[in-house]
Amino acid sequence: MASNRKVMVLPGDGIGREVMQANMKIIDWLAKYRSLGFDLSEGLVGGAAYDAHGTPLTDETLADSMSADAVLFGAVGGPQYDDLAFELKPERGLLRLRKEMDLYANLRPAIVFPALVDASSLKPDLVSGLDIMILRELCGGSYFAEPRGIDVREDGSKLGYDTNAYSTPEIERIGRVGFDLARKRNGRLTSVEKSNVMHSGVLWREVMIRLHGEEGEGVELSHMYADNCAMQLVRAPKQFDVIVTDNLFGDLLSDCAAMLTGSLGMLPSASLGDIDPDTGIPAAMYEPVHGSAPDIAGKGLANPLAQFMSFSMMLRYSFGQAEEADLLEQAVSDALAVKRTGDIMTPGCEQTGTDGMTAAVIDAMDR
Ligand code: GGG
Numbered sequence: 001m002a003s004n005r006k007v008m009v010l011p012g013d014g015i016g017r018e019v020m021q022a023n024m025k026i027i028d029w030l031a032k033y034r035s036l037g038f039d040l041s042e043g044l045v046g047g048a049a050y051d052a053h054g055t056p057l058t059d060e061t062l063a064d065s066m067s068a069d070a071v072l073f074g075a076v077g078g079p080q081y082d083d084l085a086f087e088l089k090p091e092r093g094l095l096r097l098r099k100e101m102d103l104y105a106n107l108r109p110a111i112v113f114p115a116l117v118d119a120s121s122l123k124p125d126l127v128s129g130l131d132i133m134i135l136r137e138l139c140g141g142s143y144f145a146e147p148r149g150i151d152v153r154e155d156g157s158k159l160g161y162d163t164n165a166y167s168t169p170e171i172e173r174i175g176r177v178g179f180d181l182a183r184k185r186n187g188r189l190t191s192v193e194k195s196n197v198m199h200s201g202v203l204w205r206e207v208m209i210r211l212h213g214e215e216g217e218g219v220e221l222s223h224m225y226a227d228n229c230a231m232q233l234v235r236a237p238k239q240f241d242v243i244v245t246d247n248l249f250g251d252l253l254s255d256c257a258a259m260l261t262g263s264l265g266m267l268p269s270a271s272l273g274d275i276d277p278d279t280g281i282p283a284a285m286y287e288p289v290h291g292s293a294p295d296i297a298g299k300g301l302a303n304p305l306a307q308f309m310s311f312s313m314m315l316r317y318s319f320g321q322a323e324e325a326d327l328l329e330q331a332v333s334d335a336l337a338v339k340r341t342g343d344i345m346t347p348g349c350e351q352t353g354t355d356g357m358t359a360a361v362i363d364a365m366d367r
Contacts, residue, residue, distance in 0.1 A: 003037035005319055008068035010045040010061070010097075013090060014292025015302035016074025017048075022304035022358040023072070023311050026328065029362055034324060041068070045097070046076025046090035046292075056093030062100055069279065070318040071097070072311060073287035078294050090292075098138050101283050103271035104170070105177040106136040106250065107313070108289060110257035110267060115336035118346045119262035122234065127260050132240045133181055134257055136250025137174040138271055140166055141200070143247045166200045166246065171207040177272075178244035179211065182219045185241055190222050192229045192245035192253070204246065230256055254289055263343040264290045265303030268310035270317055284318050286310040300353040303341040305332050308361060331364035338364075 011020035030036040043049075043061040050056050056076070065071045076090040086092070097103075112120060112130040120127040145165035152158055175191075182189040191208040193201035205223055212221045224232070226249040232239060233256050245253060258267040267290070273283030288306030296302055308328060316325040336344070339352040339360045352360070 003039045004069075005037070006039045006068045006070075007041075007314070008061075008065045008071045009040055009042045010065070010071060011042070011048075011074040012045050012076040012094075012292065013047040013078050014075060014294050014297035015290075016046075016076060016292050018297070018300065018302045018354050019288065019304040019307035020072070020074040022354050023307050025358055025362060026308055026311060026365075029365060030324060033365075036321065036324060045073070045093045047078050047081050049093055050081065050084070050088060050090065054088075056088060056090050057096050062097065065097060065285075066101055066283075069281060069284075070314050071101075071285040072314060073097075073285055074307065075288065075290060075292040077292040078297075095143060097285065098271060099144060101285065102139060102273045103283060103285055104137060104139040105174060105272045106138040107181070107270045107272065108134040108136060108250070108254040108257070108267060109309075109313075110134060110254070110261050112261050113266075113333050113336050115333065116262040116266070116344055119340075119344045121259040122237070127237060130237055130260060132237065132257065133185065133242045134250060134254045135174065135178050135181060135242060135244040136254060137166075137170065137244075137246050138250075139247075140170045141247035164198065164200045164246070164248065166204060168203070168207055171204050172211060174244060175208050175211045176215065178242060179216050179219050182242045187218055188220050188222070188241035189216075190224050190229070190240055190243045192224050192226050192243055192249055194226050194249075195223075196225055200246070208244075226253070229253060233257055233260065258289060263303060265306050265341065265343045266309075268306045268308075268313055270310070270313040272317065281318050284314070286314040286318075300355060301342055302354045303343050304354050304358055305336075305341075305361075308332055327365060328361075331361045334364040334367075335360035 011017040046056050076094050081090050110132050112127045117124045117128050142162040142164040145163040148162045150160045178189050193204040195201035195205040258264040269289050271285045275282045312325040312328040315321040339350045341357050
């Protein structure tokens with residue numbers, strides 16, 4: 001179906017390929033029953049790109065991704081790549097994409113679906129109705145800031161180091177997204193850092209306080225140390241609405257939040273950059289928070305729901321298709337009452353694999 005919605009599809013490695021294949025069935029359904037088409041191109045990334053081209057991301061795939069309206073990403077990694085030089089590791093392909101596309105705002109919604117209240121790591125009353133948004137800064141901090149490396153010292157020992165640096169403009173731009181998101185939700189923003197022990201945290205808090213005074217009208221801003229935030233997430237998660245934090249803390253805290261929803265297989269994400277003045281849409285990549293899960297890859301067991309919900313974020317944020325996004329999210333919710341993959345199983349529910357879960361979602365969309 002001809003379309004001006006240009007999407008670059010990068011399945012990656014392991015279960016990334018399986019959940020992306022499942023996502024194609026949702027895309028086919030939308031074309032058939034909703035006349036919603038996409039102009040799809042597919043590329044290699046991560047270990048798959050390394051195997052074919054000796055690099056985890058070719059310049060051509062990067063250029064294709066940058067010229068698309070959105071990128072739909074699966075997952076990368078695998079133990080067979082553990083001994084590769086640092087710059088050749090599959091994850092470097094993903095990080096280069098994020099950096100080159102300047103996708104600095106990573107939205108990670110952690111929502112507990114009614115059918116999954118019993119699958120959460122926490123007691124039902126602590127998580128029932130939970131809906132929080134973790135906003136992770138994605139292009140700075142210890143994953144990118146210089147200097148970084150491994151040096152050999154005079155005595156022959158080595159020194160490995162990463163710099164957790166943040167500049168005022170980097171904090172301002174992610175802070176603005178945080179205030180915006182909070183305003184569109186319940187008006188509460190928690191800024192998370194470690195200003196008690198880190199200079200980057202001191203500046204982070206200082207900038208957030210100033211920004212709140214200048215642009216934060218209607219938003220209640222609070223501050224929390226990252227270690228306390230981890231504890232509060234597993235103690236009383238409903239106190240949070242939007243959490244804004246740096247690259248490293250965001251990575252850790254969102255995995256923690258995933259277990260409140262039942263499984264890492266339930267967490268989608270949208271990585272957004274600035275809005276293009278020509279198209280009016282942001283540079284964007286959508287990917288499940290989970291990795292390539294080598295332990296279950298190739299067995300047809302992977303939970304495809306984080307991939308589907310990442311796609312639904314694409315429908316909503318990149319293409320303004322809120323109705324279809326709502327339909328898909330409702331179908332995910334309904335399907336969970338019928339069948340589950342192993343990672344979110346609870347007694348009395350029928351266990352299925354990737355194909356069965358996908359079929360259950362499509363059945364729910366049909367109804
Ligand atoms: N779909 C996410 C994925 O493949 N993650 C692999 C990974 O290790 N990513 C590092 C990160 O998210 O910062």
